[in-house]
Amino acid sequence: DSGVTQTPKHLITATGQRVTLRCSPRSGDLSVYWYQQSLDQGLQFLIQYYNGEERAKGNILERFSAQQFPDLHSELNLSSLELGDSALYFCASSDGDREETSERNQPQHFGDGTRLSIL
């Protein structure tokens, strides 16, 4: 158990709809990352939040948005869904966003993912 909780585990919806994926990071972790795993694009970084603020953006579509709340949980919102958005969406967390020695630099720990299927 990584300590990162993602809900729901599975989501089936139709094109044009909007969904929200939720992530609770490990206790004490301030950084949350979202990744998309699809057959054609592989594992891609979408966006990172640190202590409520957006820190980095990757290949995230404009139809997608995210936020991190004061309790550090994060939500990824996907709107105007298309068939190509079908994928496994992972959330990961780590303990920081700062210069640290390697002994304190903890790697990212992943949740079990949310499987999104667009019909």
Next chain:
Amino acid sequence: AQTVTQSQPEMSVQEAETVTLSCTYDTSESNYYLFWYKQPPSRQMILVIRQEAYKQQNATENRFSVNFQKAAKSFSLKISDSQLGDTAMYFCAFMKHNAGNMLTFGGGTRLMVKP
């Protein structure tokens, strides 16, 4: 931008034997971290091993070890005494030095351990 390449889409190994998965990367950074993640059929992403680029000593975690060649930008994973439970997708990943940076993944290698 960093790129990570895993040139072996699929590999197989007999139980109890040793297998090596390849990974190369391209970066202009001098300090960074490299990781191997395992994704079994359950789809979880499990950290197997990590390496700090400034450390010359290769990382080892039980049956898993790496061969890190910084000049060649190569980071291979060796699995000794392969077990059926090692059957999974293996992803090599790169992260810049600062804690809190995103991971850049390779395309993965599907490993099948045969009884």
